Amino acid sequence: MSVAYLFPGQGSQQVNMLHHLPDHPVVQKTLDEASETINESAILLDSESRLQSTVAVQLCLLIAGVSTARVLETLEVKPDMVAGHSVGAFGAAVIAGVMDFKDAVSVVKQRGEWMEQAYPKGYGMGVVAGLPLKQLEEILENHTTGEEDVYFANLNSPDQVTISGSVTAIKRVLASAKEGGARKTEMLNVSVPSHCPLLEPVSENLASTLNQISFHRPTIPYGGNRTARALRDPEAIKDDLAFSVSRSVKWHQATSLFYELGARLFIELPPGRVLTDLSCRAFPSARSISVSDSGLKTAQVLINRMQQTQ
Amino acid sequence: MINVVGVKQEVPARRSWTKRRDAKAERLTGMKDIASGKVIPTGRIVEALESLIVPGDRVSLEGNNQKQASFLSAALNQVSPEQIYDLHMIMSSISRPEHLDIFEKGIAKKVDFAYAGPQSLRIAQMLEDGKVKMGEIHTYLELYSRLFVDLIPSVALVAADKADNEGNLYTGPNTEETPTLVEATAFRDGIVIAQVNELVDELPRVDIPGSWIDFVCVADKPYELEPLFTRDPRHITDLQILLGMMVIKGIYERHEVQSLNHGIGYNTAAIELLLPTYGEQLGLRGKICKHWASNPHPTLIPAIESGWVESIHCFGGEVGMEDYVRARPDVFFTGKDGSMRSNRTLSQLAGQYAVDLFLGSTLQMDQYGNSSTVTSGRLAGFGGAPNMGHDPRGRRHSTPAWLNMMTSDEPLARGRKLVVQVIETFQTGNTPVIVESLDAIDVGRNAELATTPVMIYGDDVTHVVTEEGIAYLYKTTNMEERREAVAAVAGVTPVGLQHDPKRTDQLRQKGIIAFPEDLGIRRTDAKRSLLAAKSVEELVEWSGGLYNPPAKFRSW
Numbered sequence: 001m002s003v004a005y006l007f008p009g010q011g012s013q014q015v016n017m018l019h020h021l022p023d024h025p026v027v028q029k030t031l032d033e034a035s036e037t038i039n040e041s042a043i044l045l046d047s048e049s050r051l052q053s054t055v056a057v058q059l060c061l062l063i064a065g066v067s068t069a070r071v072l073e074t075l076e077v078k079p080d081m082v083a084g085h086s087v088g089a090f091g092a093a094v095i096a097g098v099m100d101f102k103d104a105v106s107v108v109k110q111r112g113e114w115m116e117q118a119y120p121k122g123y124g125m126g127v128v129a130g131l132p133l134k135q136l137e138e139i140l141e142n143h144t145t146g147e148e149d150v151y152f153a154n155l156n157s158p159d160q161v162t163i164s165g166s167v168t169a170i171k172r173v174l175a176s177a178k179e180g181g182a183r184k185t186e187m188l189n190v191s192v193p194s195h196c197p198l199l200e201p202v203s204e205n206l207a208s209t210l211n212q213i214s215f216h217r218p219t220i221p222y223g224g225n226r227t228a229r230a231l232r233d234p235e236a237i238k239d240d241l242a243f244s245v246s247r248s249v250k251w252h253q254a255t256s257l258f259y260e261l262g263a264r265l266f267i268e269l270p271p272g273r274v275l276t277d278l279s280c281r282a283f284p285s286a287r288s289i290s291v292s293d294s295g296l297k298t299a300q301v302l303i304n305r306m307q308q309t310q
Numbered sequence: 311m312i313n314v315v316g317v318k319q320e321v322p323a324r325r326s327w328t329k330r331r332d333a334k335a336e337r338l339t340g341m342k343d344i345a346s347g348k349v350i351p352t353g354r355i356v357e358a359l360e361s362l363i364v365p366g367d368r369v370s371l372e373g374n375n376q377k378q379a380s381f382l383s384a385a386l387n388q389v390s391p392e393q394i395y396d397l398h399m400i401m402s403s404i405s406r407p408e409h410l411d412i413f414e415k416g417i418a419k420k421v422d423f424a425y426a427g428p429q430s431l432r433i434a435q436m437l438e439d440g441k442v443k444m445g446e447i448h449t450y451l452e453l454y455s456r457l458f459v460d461l462i463p464s465v466a467l468v469a470a471d472k473a474d475n476e477g478n479l480y481t482g483p484n485t486e487e488t489p490t491l492v493e494a495t496a497f498r499d500g501i502v503i504a505q506v507n508e509l510v511d512e513l514p515r516v517d518i519p520g521s522w523i524d525f526v527c528v529a530d531k532p533y534e535l536e537p538l539f540t541r542d543p544r545h546i547t548d549l550q551i552l553l554g555m556m557v558i559k560g561i562y563e564r565h566e567v568q569s570l571n572h573g574i575g576y577n578t579a580a581i582e583l584l585l586p587t588y589g590e591q592l593g594l595r596g597k598i599c600k601h602w603a604s605n606p607h608p609t610l611i612p613a614i615e616s617g618w619v620e621s622i623h624c625f626g627g628e629v630g631m632e633d634y635v636r637a638r639p640d641v642f643f644t645g646k647d648g649s650m651r652s653n654r655t656l657s658q659l660a661g662q663y664a665v666d667l668f669l670g671s672t673l674q675m676d677q678y679g680n681s682s683t684v685t686s687g688r689l690a691g692f693g694g695a696p697n698m699g700h701d702p703r704g705r706r707h708s709t710p711a712w713l714n715m716m717t718s719d720e721p722l723a724r725g726r727k728l729v730v731q732v733i734e735t736f737q738t739g740n741t742p743v744i745v746e747s748l749d750a751i752d753v754g755r756n757a758e759l760a761t762t763p764v765m766i767y768g769d770d771v772t773h774v775v776t777e778e779g780i781a782y783l784y785k786t787t788n789m790e791e792r793r794e795a796v797a798a799v800a801g802v803t804p805v806g807l808q809h810d811p812k813r814t815d816q817l818r819q820k821g822i823i824a825f826p827e828d829l830g831i832r833r834t835d836a837k838r839s840l841l842a843a844k845s846v847e848e849l850v851e852w853s854g855g856l857y858n859p860p861a862k863f864r865s866w
Binding site for chain 2: 130131132133134159181182183228229253256257260261262
């Protein structure tokens, strides 16, 4: 049976998240590499004030995920497949050996900056839970006017999705969804309409930047955000990293594919347990744990045991 | 030489009538150095497959929802794609990752199957990406029958428990589909390879004669076996108990249902566990539910122990039920060695043709009673449910239940098989089960299937049971009345909300729908305390310690 690593995206950040990483030389080395790339001390990125910016958030998530996976590697455990939610995909790409960590840091920093600059105000994201996807799709169609667009952003589970677009359109959709019987409808505290065509220019910029760095064949399959396929071709992964920011993230499908490929242990890298909660619900017969909650030792024991089970 | 006056005729070249046999002999010559007699050494199986299979072959790989020829499927995944490619795979069930890996590698190209639940997203993706060429999604019986018509295998890869040096196979409780796959291949000069858990001098009994088998190979580990038909009674809800009471009172008793098949689920587990309690209170023992075409469901143990069940013929075994079945030969089909004999093809046939009733559940049903379990983006197929969940129109053996479905006194009037769908009107997550139109229509269109993947067609459904009541669809006289009957028991789903409550009383008076109170059932009586066993431990106790549940069902 296989082990999948899952790298969380925005929304999972926590104040002091870098300070909570294990005291391990590999963590220090990872922080140093990041600091060198961004020309400032990376450990300072996880303060409450710095995390107001998506740039710091995205960098912190990348650093936390990669450094923890590297610590696990020193304990001689490795995943059989990797996927990351949104910006988490960069951590997944690094651990799959597709791109160097420093390259990832530099691209993620720019990604954050471009996203921040794209829509200074009037745009954002919302979340809807407990409404069948088909019903929500009809609501979205009814509320997309051409001027005030709203789109599916993250398809996290069959009954939990986020939507992106103009704030007024999102609010209208949330109201209709509530009326239609949704269990939960909420605006998210983000000002960037991620994962929808409004961010096409960010994708274009990312594509040309990613083209200038070297990509390698992944050592293990990488779960694509955009197509939910298990990717093994470096060009396809590059494409996914560039264009997923302007397309829906098919998270539920990507992890379901991993389950079908034999994953029975899902390990969420720090911070938090957002993806663990999704996996627990989606795959009751698999085991899902977050390193933040369960610790490195538990992860190591479970990974070893899972990979020995056939 | 025939001479016709004035015409000079040429004799056609002599045609060979043994091409298949000759081709098989040719393939076998390469095996002289690999196999010793019929036995292929474990470590040389990949080499053997490369020697016996040729590109484009039709390969029948054993694997259904329970038993898997997992050693042979792993070996097939290791053959050289340069040497073996474009295979046409025929599989009851696409269950294991390597079943599709072989398509990604180009070893296989086309597939015919009946069920792909465990790989349903991946196969949909691969079809969309052009990595798999779709034959058809069959039902079990259609797939098995086609093995004898136009999908005759060149090679069959099957699994057995034990073999001897002559190639005789012991398949024991999990005989399942092995005899069918072997027969279709062996008697048309195909090649049959069986993986076995062990090679022995003497078999407990011979399930498949060695003259049908070309090669056996001892697997590196026992074939995979899934305990698919075990339901833990702890998870049965009060609502499912209410549904079960309605079924027993409003259908089994009313129509005197004596022989039946149950699909697998908590609804059916509830019914099975209500027979010795609620059924007993109604005095129905010996009158209903005597003969079964079903797997040895552990939840049937209390009914068997309290004398309800006369016979059960099984599609396959169930992990943990071996010793119990062995100790109850009056109920189960067993061999001289004492262990069970199953046969998927024959039990499916029995479930289709011979029983009074099929009862199952679905994820979605439209307002005319058509149902499907397909969900968007997935391509799963339905295995055996469509075989049992329909009325075989040519049937004529009359039983009380079958005759009870007659709604006219025309001289040529016939009875019907009872096809019952038991559903809760909402799934978890606020998703209505009764809908205006099936998701399957979009799925079929997107996957370019020739027909919409419907599991059970509405015109075959005789009864729909929901927590609201029973719709006796067989009594409806036209589509509009059928739609109204479904809507009347559809609760607060969109279909139910459109229903005119005034019509409900008329339908009740005509006996087309019945509420629990019409059947003398009080909703408040539907409690878990009615279950004959409320946990797996209690099932073990009922069995006198003979049922040995797999580890994942042991909570103690």
